[in-house]
Amino acid sequence: MYPKAADEGAQPLATGIPFSGGGGYYQAGGAMAAAFAVQAQAPVAAWSTGLCNCFDDCHNCCVTCVCPCITFGQTAEIIDRGSTSCGTSGALYALVMLLTGCQCVYSCFYRAKMRAQYGLQVSPCSDCCVHCCCQCCALCQEYRELKKRGFDMSIGTDGMRTWRGRGAPPPPCRRTCILG
Numbered sequence: 001m002y003p004k005a006a007d008e009g010a011q012p013l014a015t016g017i018p019f020s021g022g023g024g025y026y027q028a029g030g031a032m033a034a035a036f037a038v039q040a041q042a043p044v045a046a047w048s049t050g051l052c053n054c055f056d057d058c059h060n061c062c063v064t065c066v067c068p069c070i071t072f073g074q075t076a077e078i079i080d081r082g083s084t085s086c087g088t089s090g091a092l093y094a095l096v097m098l099l100t101g102c103q104c105v106y107s108c109f110y111r112a113k114m115r116a117q118y119g120l121q122v123s124p125c126s127d128c129c130v131h132c133c134c135q136c137c138a139l140c141q142e143y144r145e146l147k148k149r150g151f152d153m154s155i156g157t158d159g160m161r162t163w164r165g166r167g168a169p170p171p172p173c174r175r176t177c178i179l180g
Contacts (some may be wrong), residue, residue, distance in 0.1 A: 044121045047141060048148040051124060054140045057147070064136050064143070069094040071139045072107055074153045078146050104131040107139065114142055115165050118149070 013127040054061040073090025080089070097103040108131040115122065124130070130138045147153055 045119050047120055047123060047145055049141060049144045051130065051134060051137050051141050053144070054137055057140065057144055060137075060143050061140055064139050068103075068136060068139055069097070071143050072103075072110070074146070075139065075142045075146055076110050078151050078153075079117065081112050104128070104135050107131050107135070111138060112140060114145070118145070120145070 014176045038113070049056055054064075057138035060071060069090040072093045073086040073088075074091075077084060077086040093103055105128065108128040111127040111131060114120065117142060144154060
């Protein structure tokens with residue numbers, strides 16, 4: 001019923017979708033296949049610091065342990081490329097934390113978005129697992145990664161746009177302490 005593949009000179013089996021007019025077939029693999037081809041992903045890079053290297057930046061480690069919504073807001077603003085502000089992201093994180101206690105589910109999506117933007121590997125386990133088991137460590141690692149990539153976390157994306165547009169280095173961070 002079907003021609004044998006080993007037959008010499010036999011036409012290859014017709015594959016595809018028949019179309020009227022001309023008795024031909026639409027072959028998947030031409031221009032359409034190129035249009036739907038999955039683009040090759042960028043090489044997967046390692047994180048610049050480990051998940052448990054929180055004390056590489058002691059100040060950020062303390063801030064994240066006391067109030068993780070601050071660190072989350074700073075990183076989310078840069079990951080979103082300024083479309084959401086630090087305050088908005090931090091407040092939303094705090095609201096999710098207070099109402100549900102499942103802020104790790106919210107923050108793991110930002111880790112996945114950051115990994116996709118910078119071609120970082122899934123390490124040491126999935127994003128949600130990292131955030132559910134080691135929330136503070138994960139936020140600190142993301143903060144350190146962005147800092148090592150040249151972002152000044154204290155001035156946010158608006159400040160970065162301002163000083164990059166002038167070609168001058170950013171102003172030094174001058175944080176004032178409320179307690180004195």
